[in-house]
Amino acid sequence: xxxxxxxxxxxxxxxxxxxxxxxxxxxxxxxxxxxxxxxxxxxxxxxxxxxxxxxxxxxxxxxxxxxxxxxxxxxxxxxxxxxxxxxxxxxxxxxxxxxxxxxxxxxxxxxxxxxxxxxxxxxxxxxxxxxxxxxxxxxxxxxxxxxxxxxxxxxxxxxxxxxxxxxxxxxxxxxxxxxxxxxxxxxxxxxxxxxxxxxxxxxxxxxxxxxxxxxxxxxxxxxxxxxxxxxxxxxxxxxxxxxxxxxxxxxxxxxxxxxxxxxxxxxxxxxxxxxxxxxxxxxxxxxxxxxxxxxxxxxxxxxxxxxxxxxxxxxxxxxxxxxxxxxxxxxxxxxxxxxxxxxxxxxxxxxxxxxxxxxxxxxxxxxxxxxxxxx
Amino acid sequence: xxxxxxxxxxxxxxxxxxxxxxxxxxxxxxxxxxxxxxxxxxxxxxxxxxxxxxxxxxxxxxxxxxxxxxxxxxxxxxxxxxxxxxxxxxxxxxxxxxxxxxxxxxxxxxxxxxxxxxxxxxxxxxxxxxxxxxxxxxxxxxxxxxxxxxxxxxxxxxxxxxxxxxxxxxxxxxxxxxxxxxxxxxxx
Amino acid sequence: xxxxxxxxxxxxxxxxxxxxxxxxxxxxxxxxxxxxxxxxxxxxxxxxxxxxxxxxxxxxxxxxxxxxxxxxxxxxxxxxxxxxxxxxxxxxxxxxxxxxxxxxxxxxxxxxxxxxxxxxxxxxxxxxxxxxxxxxxxxxxxxxxxxxxxxxxxxxxxxxxxxxxxxxxxxxxxxxxxxxx
Numbered sequence: 001x002x003x004x005x006x007x008x009x010x011x012x013x014x015x016x017x018x019x020x021x022x023x024x025x026x027x028x029x030x031x032x033x034x035x036x037x038x039x040x041x042x043x044x045x046x047x048x049x050x051x052x053x054x055x056x057x058x059x060x061x062x063x064x065x066x067x068x069x070x071x072x073x074x075x076x077x078x079x080x081x082x083x084x085x086x087x088x089x090x091x092x093x094x095x096x097x098x099x100x101x102x103x104x105x106x107x108x109x110x111x112x113x114x115x116x117x118x119x120x121x122x123x124x125x126x127x128x129x130x131x132x133x134x135x136x137x138x139x140x141x142x143x144x145x146x147x148x149x150x151x152x153x154x155x156x157x158x159x160x161x162x163x164x165x166x167x168x169x170x171x172x173x174x175x176x177x178x179x180x181x182x183x184x185x186x187x188x189x190x191x192x193x194x195x196x197x198x199x200x201x202x203x204x205x206x207x208x209x210x211x212x213x214x215x216x217x218x219x220x221x222x223x224x225x226x227x228x229x230x231x232x233x234x235x236x237x238x239x240x241x242x243x244x245x246x247x248x249x250x251x252x253x254x255x256x257x258x259x260x261x262x263x264x265x266x267x268x269x270x271x272x273x274x275x276x277x278x279x280x281x282x283x284x285x286x287x288x289x290x291x292x293x294x295x296x297x298x299x300x301x302x303x304x305x306x307x308x309x310x311x312x313x314x315x316x317x318x319x320x321x322x323x324x325x326x327x328x329x330x331x332x333x334x335x336x337x338x339x340x341x342x343x344x345x346x347x348x349x350x351x352x353x354x355x356x357x358x359x360x361x362x363x364x365x366x367x368x369x370x371x372x373x374x375x
Numbered sequence: 376x377x378x379x380x381x382x383x384x385x386x387x388x389x390x391x392x393x394x395x396x397x398x399x400x401x402x403x404x405x406x407x408x409x410x411x412x413x414x415x416x417x418x419x420x421x422x423x424x425x426x427x428x429x430x431x432x433x434x435x436x437x438x439x440x441x442x443x444x445x446x447x448x449x450x451x452x453x454x455x456x457x458x459x460x461x462x463x464x465x466x467x468x469x470x471x472x473x474x475x476x477x478x479x480x481x482x483x484x485x486x487x488x489x490x491x492x493x494x495x496x497x498x499x500x501x502x503x504x505x506x507x508x509x510x511x512x513x514x515x516x517x518x519x520x521x522x523x524x525x526x527x528x529x530x531x532x533x534x535x536x537x538x539x540x541x542x543x544x545x546x547x548x549x550x551x552x553x554x555x556x557x558x559x560x561x562x563x
Numbered sequence: 564x565x566x567x568x569x570x571x572x573x574x575x576x577x578x579x580x581x582x583x584x585x586x587x588x589x590x591x592x593x594x595x596x597x598x599x600x601x602x603x604x605x606x607x608x609x610x611x612x613x614x615x616x617x618x619x620x621x622x623x624x625x626x627x628x629x630x631x632x633x634x635x636x637x638x639x640x641x642x643x644x645x646x647x648x649x650x651x652x653x654x655x656x657x658x659x660x661x662x663x664x665x666x667x668x669x670x671x672x673x674x675x676x677x678x679x680x681x682x683x684x685x686x687x688x689x690x691x692x693x694x695x696x697x698x699x700x701x702x703x704x705x706x707x708x709x710x711x712x713x714x715x716x717x718x719x720x721x722x723x724x725x726x727x728x729x730x731x732x733x734x735x736x737x738x739x740x741x742x743x744x
Contacts, residue, residue: 009377009378041597044596044597044598044601045593045594045596045597046596047596047599047600047601047602047603048601048602048603049601049603049605099404099408138427139427139428139520140427140428140431140520143428143431143432143435144427144431146435146439147431147432147434147435147438147439148434150434150435150438150439150440150443151415151434151438151439153439153443154408154411154443154446157443157446157447157450158408160450161404161446161450169450172450173447173450173451176443176446176447177447179443180440180443180444180447183439183440207520331590331593331594332586332590334593335586335589335590335592335593336586336589
């Protein structure tokens, strides 16, 4: 902190802006490559090979590596992005112009804002202190994520409404109802986690994501401690990110393209990237809360040294877990069929919500009972 | 002018401007969106006060949930832009608005001018002492989440239960009002 | 008549009602599919194997003596359901010793590939076995005009097809021996 005080204001702002840009770059790259992963994994699961033609001219000629990268379709996101950029910009005549242009931005901003409070590793100082790597260490980090991600629904609702056409409108209406329903279950599924982490004897400050990660250091991952919470959170996460089996807002087969039916070129691209950014952030949050963040395996001390090498390995391990979860998202998408809309609603309100409540009650009683000897 | 002052001006302008635009916009959807802008800016003001928890609750509850429902209902009912009302109602509502605004300005001016600047606690809020909280004595004001929790579940337990009960009553009332009852005899 | 047996549907067990075991089974299936052999054909480099009786692009063929077989009877033009074939009949030019017993030959023979539905009626109806749907399956062009195959193109695509009958040779022989009909 002494370091901060010695700097000028503009220097602090410049450093923060630089870090933010790096973070945005990382998340956007991951989102872009999630699109590629989606195409590749879906292809593999259907007995196809997926995109394997795009290649940069000079890389193609490197023996062995060139054809391998080409076969993996590593350069496909580049081509996709350029395609979105250079497509003809078509604005239908019947749309409400202001909101039509505003909607993709509103969809993307919350997706990117949630990452400010996301811890993804730790830095060891010379004195042995551990400083978490994140943009802003907020005491109420998880609430911040819930709050900001709940704003993401406006992008979809506005897109549906401003398009002035039936299918996008239905998509927008569906998504707003769905998001409200599943936010409740999501919030309730997280409460037992905080009860568990903040029990007396462990020095923990309230709702911080960093503390949740630390509580899983050399002890059980929370996914094994509270499997039901993890399950409910996972299902709600699928619903919040509009992924199959809950992709009501854009169910291709019954709503054409849902809320983005009337969108083309780069505006559609922004929606697309926002969706995948949501998935990336969602996976990262699940990793942080339930899968021990950057810590190695349950009950095991981190095998890496407490130096900068350790920090890098920790971040890599965190990324590996996140990528595994992204794969899980894609895997589920290409396995399950879509729910009917009324089934989604009844699952949310009559199954998940009571289940989350019962789960909460159970852990309230359990934690109270466990804390008895302490008092 | 330092950064905080600048940000305060930005958020204050946004919240007041959003509120005004909400009142004056003809289309309900625009009005709802300006209301969201206003609410998020108020959350920004809370952040400037270092009261992160309140800011987040503001966004989570009002902008994230209540306004989504507002928009949902507006879109579901497909309320179009409000047509021109008769000049009499316009005049009346305009007058009422001006009078209310005048009263507000006068009262706030009186409050501001009468308040004595007291800088004994300008050094910042006292940090939270857990021991005080557990004993339930001398609840100090603090922005930390814990103090909210302790406050709500100890000193303000009764008000919170009453408020919850009122909300429940409102909810049950809405269900009863909106549900169509069918007589049992007509069912069989 | 077969007796209809109505199977009683058993009520779902608790584990079935959570869907979770079924979801796990589904996930297992898709995961195992990931490592199976891919069925994709890398098209421009790899071509599919065309079966013998494939109905591809209709073509005109010549007999082993390199003579035009079509006598422009226009049966194919009449039978063609989408009216893709257009024949301009003409006479066989004088001085072709091989064909002098034949009266007609097409002056122009056009098949509009934008209309053709590859039904194979033309091949079926042709009395001279002059039109064949062969194995060529990819026809493309930049304009509508390009997609109309003219006589030259049709013969180029068709080539020579081995013909066991040598109908015209027999006819010529019969004519020379004086018992043509």
